[in-house]
Amino acid sequence: MDDILENMTTLYNSSFDNITSSMDNFTNMTTPPTITAEQSHLVVRDLIYNHLGPVVCIFGMLTNIINLIVLTQNQLPESPYTSLTGLACTDFCALMLSFIYMEFSKDTYTYEWRIFDAYIFIGLVNVCTTSSIWITVQLTVERFLFVRHPLWAKDTCDRASAKVKVLMTVAAAAVFNIPRFLVFKPRYYKDMWILDSTEFRHSTAFFVINWLYSVCIHFLPLLILSAANIYLVFAVHQAGKQRQKLHIRNNREAAWQREQRRLTITLISIVFLFIICIIPSAFSDFPIAYALFGGDKTKQQFKTSSFYFSLQYIANFLVWVELSLNFVLYCAFNEKFRRVMKFTANRCIKKLNVPFCRKKNILLHVNFKSGQSSTRNSVLHTNSLTMNSKGSLVHHEGQPLQKVIQTGEKQETVPNGDTPLLNQSV
Structure with missing residues (x-):
């Protein structure tokens, strides 16, 4: 050229x-x-x-x-x-x-x-x-x-x-x-x-x-x-x-x-x-x-x-x-390039707060080690995927904010409002 x-x-x-x-x-x-x-x-x-x-x-x-x-x-x-x-x-x-x-x-x-x-x-x-x-x-x-x-x-x-x-x-x-x-x-x-x-x-x-x-x-x-x-x-x-x-x-x-x-x-x-x-x-x-x-x-x-x-x-x-x-x-x-591109697009969508994605609550989860990706949807009043750890805050849509406290072999969920206590095995 x-x-x-x-x-x-x-x-x-x-x-x-x-x-x-x-x-x-x-x-x-x-x-x-x-x-x-x-x-x-x-x-x-x-x-x-x-x-x-x-x-x-x-x-x-x-x-x-x-x-x-x-x-x-x-x-x-x-x-x-x-x-x-x-x-x-x-x-x-x-x-x-x-x-x-x-x-x-x-x-x-x-x-x-x-x-x-x-x-x-x-x-x-x-x-x-x-x-x-x-x-x-x-x-x-x-x-x-x-x-x-x-x-x-x-x-x-x-x-x-x-x-x-x-x-x-x-x-x-x-x-x-x-x-x-x-x-x-x-x-x-x-x-x-x-x-x-x-x-x-x-x-x-x-x-x-x-x-x-x-x-x-x-x-x-x-x-x-x-x-x-x-x-x-x-x-x-x-x-x-x-x-x-x-x-x-x-x-x-x-x-x-x-x-x-x-x-x-x-x-x-x-x-x-x-x-x-x-x-x-x-x-x-x-x-x-x-x-x-x-x-x-x-x-x-x-x-x-x-x-x-x-x-x-x-x-x-x-x-x-x-x-x-x-x-x-x-x-x-290049599969790795595709994975990183999906991850970057998902992060940009979150930052931009796109209305369609906010309404559907669509998140793209990318596993860089395994190379697998999946789309998880959650709608109001349905169970959402949560990760409970010591001192973490867990928020289920349709429920008040709850604080998870690690106590021995069980996790006891202390409610903010009138939600009943939930006992979950660790």
């Missing part, structure tokens, strides 16, 4: 008039043009940037907010969940920036929005996506080491070190993407502000940097993730066989192994989604795309061709999909 605006912004110069050499033939984009075969990418652009893209970004922002709420709970203290929290932050920021671009900046030709595009959106969205990619690589490598050397990893891979790794990854991504802040500048043309390329973008240095981006942000992560994922799939398969041979049943070690296995499967699914969605983006980078699909066209002809624009649009859309679907994978493959 590091070229997300590289060609999206050249639409100001090429979408409606097929630039041949300069902006002399630039037409007013507010007038709908007649779409020719060479401009068929405008249909793809309209479909993705005006319809599908915003919907995917809204869905992704909402699900990443849920991810952040759940992953920061104390019931998920393991280091991979800390890294997944960082991943949710970078994914949310990338989707938010992309949504702002599509809904507000894309077709607005004021100086302020061109400043936003040139010096905020292009650079920051690439910082976020680069961070997201390498946090995924970090997670996968950490899980690979955990499977290969579990005792060493258990002692060294803690929450604090995970936070440091995530912060270092984001910092490195910010430094690595500094050139992205220097490739465009605002330009006033025919009563509107457009984006124009800087001299740096056309320099040999930036051409080399583009190749470096393609290798470090796409092909190298794809290579590492593919190799590590193949091993993890094999390791999970072997662990299942070994567990069946040893007939491990309900003990603490078996529960811990199951939890780690589920976490590994979750990461495997994340990597599979990443590989599927990022491969088109890797081949949409201009140096790679021109080398593979350029044919007899010049660089300028290929860069303004309908095929290349369409490839960019589809690649960017798949990246937004990849940034948005982690929540679905967590819910599908």
Whole structure:
């Protein structure tokens, strides 16, 4: 996604008039043009940037907010969940920036929005996506080491070190993407502000940097993730066989192994989604795309061709999909994530005092050790589930408040009003 605006912004110069050499033939984009075969990418652009893209970004922002709420709970203290929290932050920021671009900046030709595009959106969205990619690589490598050397990893891979790794990854991504802040500048043309390329973008240095981006942000992560994922799939398969041979049943070690296995499967699914969605983006980078699909066209002809624009649009859309679907994978493959989400939702419902839940008195009880959850309902004038302990207050609906006092082998209930005494065995 590091070229997300590289060609999206050249639409100001090429979408409606097929630039041949300069902006002399630039037409007013507010007038709908007649779409020719060479401009068929405008249909793809309209479909993705005006319809599908915003919907995917809204869905992704909402699900990443849920991810952040759940992953920061104390019931998920393991280091991979800390890294997944960082991943949710970078994914949310990338989707938010992309949504702002599509809904507000894309077709607005004021100086302020061109400043936003040139010096905020292009650079920051690439910082976020680069961070997201390498946090995924970090997670996968950490899980690979955990499977290969579990005792060493258990002692060294803690929450604090995970936070440091995530912060270092984001910092490195910010430094690595500094050139992205220097490739465009605002330009006033025919009563509107457009984006124009800087001299740096056309320099040999930036051409080399583009190749470096393609290798470090796409092909190298794809290579590492593919190799590590193949091993993890094999390791999970072997662990299942070994567990069946040893007939491990309900003990603490078996529960811990199951939890780690589920976490590994979750990461495997994340990597599979990443590989599927990022491969088109890797081949949409201009140096790679021109080398593979350029044919007899010049660089300028290929860069303004309908095929290349369409490839960019589809690649960017798949990246937004990849940034948005982690929540679905967590819910599908990680039982502990689902349990914590239910627990968090129940706690929020209590705090918000939702009328429907207050009327029905619906409480969701989650057992984090057994993984079981149940819903218990109590209505007025029916017995409710109570826990009697020394000095605790027990309140049955329809009865006065009673105080339970521990006396020897029996509990004697001392009433507040005229309720008869209740003797219960301890």
